Amino acid sequence: MDSGSPYQWLRELRRDSQSSNPISLLIECAKCVASGNIKNADIGLEYISQISSPDGNAVQRMVTYFSKALGYKIVKQLPGVYKSLNTSKTSLSSDDILVQKYFYELCPFLKFSYLITNQAIVETMECEQVVHIVDLHCSEPAQWINLIQTLKKRPGGPPHLKITGIHDKKEVLDQMSFHLTAEAGNLDFPLQFNPIVSKLEDVDFNNLPVKTGDAVAITSALQLHSLLATDDEMVGKISPAGPSSINLQRAVQMGQRTFAEWLERDMINAYILSPDSALSPLFLGASPKMGIFLNAMRKLQPKLLVITEQESNLNGCNLMERIDRALYFYSSLFDCLDSTVTRTSVERQKLESMLLGEQIKNIITCEGVDRKERHEKVEKWIRRLEMAGFVKVPLSYNGRIEATNLLQRYSHKYKFKEDNDCLLVCWSDRPLFSVSAWSFRR
Structure with a gap:
């Protein structure tokens, strides 16, 4: 728009916040949306569409998806x-699978997580004869193929390895089964693969094929945060008046009796009723599903639990707070892609559009149970898991050495640092993902 634009608000905004910075304009548009000033938001978004592009530099690309x-x-x-608008934009399952593959290949974060996870499994299960891995998002064969190859070389011979893979798409599990059984056959390795087609929140831990004597390891890569979505029906029945105000029948149905067992142990008092608890707005009060899920998972008495999550705090209710923190987090992701992947890469464009763009859309557009991208920082995961009965396990020194070499193959800007026995993968000095290891408190 030229200086003769009739949009006084936009002219003043460009003069005050320097029109060369599209992020400043984006934030002002967000304030308009938050306050209900849709007319000014529309004017600003129209201008942003002229100065941003999904094919531009990192800032222009990121602003494109935030403005959308x-x-x-x-x-x-x-x-x-x-x-x-949304019914006409349903994505194909094959597209979802492909874009997850791009994220694995173009960024080092999942490779880092899998490397650290596998090393933790090898060391924790060193003397076990039957190792049972429960993968809560079983989608990348390379992780378990690498583990099979490592365990094959174990002094004294490999253990009998069981992998229970959970995913909501059958075709993903079919591919996992094909690749893993083929590798196991080539190496004459004792492997049993159990596919479970299920959404994460619907996993029935009581019916998983875990047998007495199995040494259990559970892995979760970028999955648990979705369970932080508020269950409005349940939360609406929780009040500071105490446990009596909870609809126990509904709770028991959701948790297969586990929620009632929590009540018997006064967990409601520990998590909800204490105003001093850092978890009071995070745990059962805001996310009964997470509490039920962790309690059900704990019943498997895992010898090891490895969790990878985004290192960001996007679980707040305030729109401007979410946008501010999301800009901080995603600017680093777009920057690292800009520095390590060519601008013309079709794979990068699809990754940003179909994965990062959809995450940003969910963070900004959705509320309540619809908002699944509820990232939280590692200190909150630590408190949540400790109160759920898990204890931290220090991560492997050997794994760290290998992880350093892995990150350096991508860019010298990728680093990791230790925080409270957890590892944080960073772009420059900005933490982006955390990996933490846990065991069941016996």
């Missing part, structure tokens, strides 16, 4: 229009 998300936030006030 704000647009959806506005349109969502018209439910019919919003639904009609």
Whole structure:
């Protein structure tokens, strides 16, 4: 827009916040959306569309997806229009699988997580004869192929390895089964693969094929945060008046009796009723699903639990707070892709559009149970897991040496640092992902 633009608000904004910085304009548009000033937000978003591009530099690309998300936030006030736009944009399962593969290949974060996880399994299960891994998002054969190859060389021979793979897409598990059984056959390795088609929140731990005598390891890569989505029906029945105000029948149905068992141990008092608890807004009060899930998982008495999560605090209710923190987190992701992947890469474009862009849309547009991208920092995961009965396990020194070499193959800007016995993968000095290891407190 030229200086003769009739949009006084935009002219003043460009003069005050320096129009060369699209992030400043984006934040002002977000404030308009948050305050209900849709007219000014529309004017700002129109201008942003002229200065941003999914093919531009890192800032331009990121702002493109944030501005789209704000647009959806506005349109969502018209439910019919919003639904009609979304029903025509359902993605193919094959596309989802492909873009997850791009994330694995173009960024080192999952490779780092898998390397650290496998080393922790090897060391923790050193003397075990039957090792049973429960993978809560079983999607990348390379992780377990590497473990099979490592365990094959174990002094005294490999253990009998069982892998229970959980995923909501059958075709993903079929591919996992094909690749893993082929590798096990080539190496004459004792492997049993159990596919479980299920969404994470619907996993029935009581019916998993875990047998007495199995040494259990559970792995979760970028999955648990989705369980932080508020269960409005349940939370609405929780009040500071105490446990009597909870609909126990509903709770028991959701948790297969586990929630009732929590009540018997006064966990409600520990998590919800204490105003001094850092978990009071995070744990059962805001996310009963997470509490139920951790308690059910603990019943498997895992010898090892390895969790990888985004290192960001995006679980707040305030829109501006979420946008500010999301800009901080995703600017680093777009920057690292800009520095390590060519601008013309079709794979990078699809990764940013179909994965990062959709995450940003979910963070900004959605509320309540619809908002699944509820990232939290490692200190909150530590408190949550400790109160759920898990204890931290120090991560392997040998794994760290290998992880350093892995990151350096991508860029010297990738680093990791230790925080409270957990590892944080960083871009420059900005932590982006955490890896932590736990065991069941016996």
